[in-house]
Amino acid sequence: MPEGIKNKVAIIGMGCTKFGELWDKSPEDLMVDAFKEAIEDAGIEKKDIQAAWQGNQFTEVNIGHSALPLATTLKLPYIPVTRVENLCASGTEAIRAACYAVASGACDIALALGVEKVKDIGFGGLPRNNEDLMVLGTRGRVIFPNWVNPNPGMFAMMAIRYFDRYGLSIEEGKEALAKISVKSHHNGTLNPRAHLRREITVEDVLNAPMIAVPLGLFDSCGVSDGAAAAIVVRADMAKSFRPDPVYVKALQVAADSGESLLYTDYDYTHVETTNRAAIKAYQEAGVKNPREEISMMEVHDCFSITEMVTYEDLMISPRGKAKEDIDAGFFELDGKIPCQPDGGLKCFGHPIGASGLRMIYEMYKQLQGKAEKRQIKNPKLGLTHNLGGQPPLSVCSVCILGL
Amino acid sequence: MAEIGISDYSIYIPRYRLSRKTVSAAMGWLGPMALPGEKAVANHDEDSLTMAVAAGTDCLNGTGRAEIDGLYFASTTFPYRERQSAAIIATALDLSPNIRTADFADSLKAGTGAVLSAFDSVKAGGVRNILVCGSDYRLARPGSPQEMVFGDGAAAFLLGSSGVIASLEGSYSASYDFPDYRRSEDDKFVRTAEDRFIREEGYGRFIPEIISGLLKKYKLEAKDVTKVAYPCLNLRQHATIAKRLGLQPEQVQEPLFAAIGEAGVASPLMLLAAMLDEAKPGDKILIVSYGNGAEALLLKVTGEIEKIKNRGRLKKQLAYKRELTSYEKYLAFRDMIPVEVGVGGEVAPTQLPLTWRERKVILALYGSKCQHCGTPQYPPQRVCVNPACGAIDEMEEYRFSDKRGVLFSYTADYVASSIDPPLLFGMVDFDGGGRFVFELTDCDRDMLKVGMPVKMSFRRKYTDEPRGIHGYFWKAIPVVD
Numbered sequence: 001m002p003e004g005i006k007n008k009v010a011i012i013g014m015g016c017t018k019f020g021e022l023w024d025k026s027p028e029d030l031m032v033d034a035f036k037e038a039i040e041d042a043g044i045e046k047k048d049i050q051a052a053w054q055g056n057q058f059t060e061v062n063i064g065h066s067a068l069p070l071a072t073t074l075k076l077p078y079i080p081v082t083r084v085e086n087l088c089a090s091g092t093e094a095i096r097a098a099c100y101a102v103a104s105g106a107c108d109i110a111l112a113l114g115v116e117k118v119k120d121i122g123f124g125g126l127p128r129n130n131e132d133l134m135v136l137g138t139r140g141r142v143i144f145p146n147w148v149n150p151n152p153g154m155f156a157m158m159a160i161r162y163f164d165r166y167g168l169s170i171e172e173g174k175e176a177l178a179k180i181s182v183k184s185h186h187n188g189t190l191n192p193r194a195h196l197r198r199e200i201t202v203e204d205v206l207n208a209p210m211i212a213v214p215l216g217l218f219d220s221c222g223v224s225d226g227a228a229a230a231i232v233v234r235a236d237m238a239k240s241f242r243p244d245p246v247y248v249k250a251l252q253v254a255a256d257s258g259e260s261l262l263y264t265d266y267d268y269t270h271v272e273t274t275n276r277a278a279i280k281a282y283q284e285a286g287v288k289n290p291r292e293e294i295s296m297m298e299v300h301d302c303f304s305i306t307e308m309v310t311y312e313d314l315m316i317s318p319r320g321k322a323k324e325d326i327d328a329g330f331f332e333l334d335g336k337i338p339c340q341p342d343g344g345l346k347c348f349g350h351p352i353g354a355s356g357l358r359m360i361y362e363m364y365k366q367l368q369g370k371a372e373k374r375q376i377k378n379p380k381l382g383l384t385h386n387l388g389g390q391p392p393l394s395v396c397s398v399c400i401l402g403l
Numbered sequence: 404m405a406e407i408g409i410s411d412y413s414i415y416i417p418r419y420r421l422s423r424k425t426v427s428a429a430m431g432w433l434g435p436m437a438l439p440g441e442k443a444v445a446n447h448d449e450d451s452l453t454m455a456v457a458a459g460t461d462c463l464n465g466t467g468r469a470e471i472d473g474l475y476f477a478s479t480t481f482p483y484r485e486r487q488s489a490a491i492i493a494t495a496l497d498l499s500p501n502i503r504t505a506d507f508a509d510s511l512k513a514g515t516g517a518v519l520s521a522f523d524s525v526k527a528g529g530v531r532n533i534l535v536c537g538s539d540y541r542l543a544r545p546g547s548p549q550e551m552v553f554g555d556g557a558a559a560f561l562l563g564s565s566g567v568i569a570s571l572e573g574s575y576s577a578s579y580d581f582p583d584y585r586r587s588e589d590d591k592f593v594r595t596a597e598d599r600f601i602r603e604e605g606y607g608r609f610i611p612e613i614i615s616g617l618l619k620k621y622k623l624e625a626k627d628v629t630k631v632a633y634p635c636l637n638l639r640q641h642a643t644i645a646k647r648l649g650l651q652p653e654q655v656q657e658p659l660f661a662a663i664g665e666a667g668v669a670s671p672l673m674l675l676a677a678m679l680d681e682a683k684p685g686d687k688i689l690i691v692s693y694g695n696g697a698e699a700l701l702l703k704v705t706g707e708i709e710k711i712k713n714r715g716r717l718k719k720q721l722a723y724k725r726e727l728t729s730y731e732k733y734l735a736f737r738d739m740i741p742v743e744v745g746v747g748g749e750v751a752p753t754q755l756p757l758t759w760r761e762r763k764v765i766l767a768l769y770g771s772k773c774q775h776c777g778t779p780q781y782p783p784q785r786v787c788v789n790p791a792c793g794a795i796d797e798m799e800e801y802r803f804s805d806k807r808g809v810l811f812s813y814t815a816d817y818v819a820s821s822i823d824p825p826l827l828f829g830m831v832d833f834d835g836g837g838r839f840v841f842e843l844t845d846c847d848r849d850m851l852k853v854g855m856p857v858k859m860s861f862r863r864k865y866t867d868e869p870r871g872i873h874g875y876f877w878k879a880i881p882v883v884d
Contacts, residue, residue: 123745125818139761139782141751142864143876145828145842146819153819153828154840157812164812164853213815213825213848262780262788264838268812268830392830392840 004284009099010238010245011230011401013042016361019226019349020195027063027117028073030227034113034354035074038229043241046074049231050107052081055094055114056353057388058127059085062120070113087388088300089253090114091228091356092397096251098232108234114358115227116351125149125223126352152220152303154390156212159305161268163214166320170214176323177304178205181218183332184301184340188347190333190373195222195349219304224349228357230364246364249381250284250400252277260392271306273396274313274385281398282315287381291316294337294400295379296366298359300387301344310385311339314398333374341366341374356397359384363401407525408570408702410532411561413461413713414676415454416663416720417445418845419727423551429730433546438637440661442554444727445540447736447822448844448862451478452488453875454557454669455536456495456861460805461713462534462559463496471561472530473503475521477513477537477668481506482863482873484588491875492536495861497767497802503530511584511634511694513537514558514668515574518700521562522571532563539667542737544592552636553593554664558672568711569679569688569702575617577696581605584694606636606693610644613697614689621701623687625649628701630682632656632674633691634665662721668694673717675700680717682708723883725847735822748820753867753874763800768859768877770837772801779803779837801837803859804877808833810855815848831857831879844878856882 015037017030025033039046054070056063063069067083070076084093091114098110121127126149144150163173182202188194200218208217238245254277260266278290287293294316301307308326311317316337317325325331331339342348342362345355363382365371381402388395420441427437445454455476463471474496476489489504503524507513514537521533538557543549583601585594595601610633618624625648635641635658645655656678659670666673671692678688686704691697708714727733734740761782763769770781776792779801787794813829820826827843829851843851844862857879864876 139757139764142753142758142761142765142874143782143839145840146816146821146826149819150816150828150840153814153816153826156814156816157830160812160814160853210815210817210825212817212819213813257790258784258788259790261840262784262838263778263790264811264832264836265790266838 001283005099005103005251006249006284006286007247008103008235009232009248010235011248011360011364012233012238012241012245013038013044013231014229014361014364015041016193016228016358017226018193019224019351019358021119022225023119025225027069027115030117030225031070031073031113031115034115034227034229038231042231044109044231047077048109049076049079049111050109051079051098051101052076052111052113053094053097054081054083055085055090055112055356056083056116057085057087057090058116058118058352061117061127063115063117086395088302088352089356089386089388089395089397090353091358092384092386092399093253093356095230095232095357095360096253096397098230099248099251102232102234108237110232111229112232112357113227113229114354114356116353117225118223118351119225126151151390152212152215154392155303155305156215158268158309158391159214162305162309165267165269174206174214175202176326177219177308178202179326180301180304180307181205181346184344184346187333187341187374188343191342191348194343194347195224196343196347215303215305221302221345222347222349224351226349226351226354226358228354228361230357230360244368244403246367246401246403248399249402250281250398252281252284253395253397254280255395256389256393266392268391270309270313271387271391271394271396273394274310274387277396277398278314281400285381285400287400290314293381294383295381296338296341296363296376297383297385298342298344298362299339299385301340301346302350302387306387307339314383314385333376338376341371341376356384356386359386360399360401367401367403405564406567406570406705407522407564408562408567409560410563410566410568411462411466411711411713412676412679413458413559414673414717414720415458415461415557416443417449417454417555418723418725419444419446420724421727421733425728425730426551430546430550435546435548435551438551442664443556443666444733445555446845448864448878450482450863451480451538451540451557452482452491453861453863454540454555455492455538455559458538458557458559459492459496459534459536461716462561464713466532466561468496468498471498471502471532471534473521473524473533474498475505475507475517475533475535477507477517477535478539479509479511479513479667480540481508491766494762494766495875497804511667512692512696512698513694514672515690515692515698515700518560518562519574525562525564532561535560535562537669537672539669541667542592545734545739548598549593549595552665554666556663556666556669556673558669558676560672566707567705568708569682569704571700572703573617573621573701574699575613575620576698577609577613577616579696581695602636602640606634606640607644609697610691610693611647613691613699614648617689617699617701627687628654628689629686630654630656630678631689631691632658632671632678634658634670634693635660636665677717679708680714684708742822744820744822750865750867753870753872765876767802768804770801770803771798773797774799779833779835781837781839803833803837806833806835807856807858807882810851810853810857810879811838812853813843813851815851827851829879842878843880845880850881858882
């Protein structure tokens with residue numbers, strides 16, 4: 001195991017726009033809004049930034065290819081700017097690149113910015129993947145079911161397997177999942193920047209229109225526009241900017257090897273990449289017992305079932321026992337490990353490339369005690385989990401942050 | 404010289420049935436007479452080519468692909484005006500590229516023409532077996548009398564000189580430029596002459612003429628033939644023709660009119676399959692096709708017929724059906740009304756070099772099998788996906804299209820753009836190894852269960868309309884037999 005980047009990099013400033021159907025905002029508006037908040041929060045000027053990374057997935061929707069959209073929108077002064085893309089994990093990939101650059105000594109102050117302007121596509125759901133569907137490359141379009149957007153169905157199939165394996169009827173399974181969404185909706189009402197801000201009941205979830213059997217509308221996250229940004233610096237410089245920087249304890253990514261999709265050993269009741277990235281992240285951060293040591297988390301709840309299996313993949317809940325923790329309120333705002341304190345993808349919204357940085361934004365604010373109505377008491381370690389792709393074909397990033 | 408004739412056969416009937424009552428309830432106000440029974444209609448992802456592949460796949464059951472030296476495809480409804488359907492079917496069936504392929508077109512008797520040509524090819528020597536597929540899904544204008552009549556279906560025959568179950572004893576043909584049906588280059592619907600003219604001067608004249616002609620040519624009488632089958636425009640006329648020829652009711656094959664309808668080129672071939680389903684060694688059977696004249700083939704059933712595994716398929720296929728209760732859905736399936744499938748349903752440009760390079764992967768569902776650890780994988784990999792193996796470039800080709808499997812998981816996607824929502828798809832674990840995600844078709848949401856047995860079916864996956872390209876691929880269907 002390599003030494004890792006624990007405590008080598010600190011976040012000194014962050015920004016995050018309101019997420020939602022921002023019909024009157026351009027991607028440039030979103031980038032400027034997130035950036036402005038981040039540099040003001042860090043107390044730096046634009047000229048201090050030595051390198052930048054832009055995370056976004058859908059170049060098709062008016063952002064465009066390359067990192068020039070970020071460089072030209074912010075008028076960055078001829079520094080290295082790079083676009084990174086790893087599906088829904090693109091935001092975390094942007095900050096990972098920035099952290100590695102700082103940790104390596106290549107630069108001292110770097111910017112990571114994630115942005116997505118999904119709602120310009122003119123229809124519900126995500127933009128079409130066009131010719132380059134997912135990681136199957138060009139032939140994916142010809143051979144994969146629903147090449148336009150297979151995601152809801154691909155996650156739904158995990159719920160079918162999970163229920164089948166653990167002996168839950170569709171009704172029992174759906175009810176456990178419903179509680180996850182009810183919790184996130186409650187948290188969302190406490191967050192002025194969240195996309196969806198209303199309480200819902202278990203009945204609302206169960207009676208909602210079907211999206212992909214067995215998942216309904218309230219099992220699915222919002223599709224939103226938004227941007228989030230972070231300024232990272234060398235850890236030893238951090239306190240010269242602010243008294244309460246947040247340190248990166250671990251940042252790990254795991255990409256699928258093709259096994260889960262093509263090899264019959266995969267059980268489809270978990271996400272292998274989450275588990276692999278989590279094991280490495282805990283090692284890097286020195287976390288021995290995550291259920292006891294992690295104070296709070298923001299996980300990739302694109303669908304309620306994703307959040308449920310993530311509890312287990314992160315080794316917070318034992319395999320097959322997530323339902324017990326859900327029923328016990330373990331993940332609620334006043335529970336042992338609050339999950340999705342800002343509302344999660346479910347309610348804060350999911351502008352793909354911004355989501356990873358949005359999760360980190362919430363952990364950053366919580367660790368600084370600035371999370372207002374949703375402040376968690378004395379958090380020590382916050383975990384973010386950002387998943388791209390689909391359960392059998394995914395890229396997962398896990399980040400652990402602390403003071 | 405060895406006998407030459409049919410050595411195997413199969414029939415394919417699409418799962419949906421449209422009751423003629425449903426048609427008359429929707430379009431009766433325009434005046435078409437309500438006929439009894441129902442007609443078989445292709446699913447939205449089927450066409451004449453996919454139905455031919457279904458029939459061909461079944462027909463090849465047991466015969467080595469390497470023994471097939473030709474594929475003839477007969478239809479009047481080809482997906483392309485220029486791009487040979489037989490070559491697409493041959494690729495889907497994974498036949499050798501070094502075979503004869505030909506499309507037989509433009510007349511309802513193209514199917515018997517293809518069978519005769521295959522017979523002649525084998526007889527001439529140089530080819531061992533030829534697979535003949537006949538398939539049609541003709542469109543009649545909504546509200547027309549033909550809409551009540553036309554059905555969809557396919558049949559396939561293997562012509563060769565070994566294991567012959569029915570030897571071809573003779574044939575008789577008549578070709579006339581009879582102006583009953585026509586379609587020009589741009590016609591979507593069949594245009595027809597007056598009903599009575601077609602019935603009396605067409606069917607009523609050519610069918611008796613061709614049967615009498617054949618009997619005379621071979622010095623036979625009506626009573627010498629065990630069973631006769633000929634197409635049917637309506638049941639009363641069908642009976643009248645039998646009476647005129649002196650055929651007893653038990654000598655006449657039930658024309659499948661009430662169960663399937665008039666399936667164009669496929670009709671006489673499906674009737675031949677129906678006769679073979681019931682035939683006994685020594686039977687003399689006569690099959691007649693109608694179209695720009697008519698054509699009759701006389702076959703003699705051999706003892707080999709009792710070895711055929713596929714017999715009785717007609718009954719099974721007739722039994723596995725689902726009524727299409729919505730006439731509007733029928734119109735939408737056949738692209739007769741423009742429906743809103745949303746911007747998400749728009750198709751990006753098809754990459755033709757890709758479809759050419761990957762033709763075996765796409766059309767014949769080829770994956771690879773690791774020679775080191777034996778793991779089958781789809782799509783084909785160069786680096787073995789088995790984590791305990793990982794061998795590089797130790798693969799051999801492996802065909803999944805004829806492998807069965809079970810549904811490992813499934814979903815019904817209500818937000819996917821589909822002409823028949825919800826879009827059903829699932830993860831299939833193949834018997835013998837290998838796993839992939841496939842669309843599911845010819846089944847209903849409530850039938851889906853973890854562990855359900857499935858098999859693969861060649862379908863139209865998408866239509867790239869602006870570029871006139873039909874995207875074919877394989878979907879999973881429930882195993883019903």
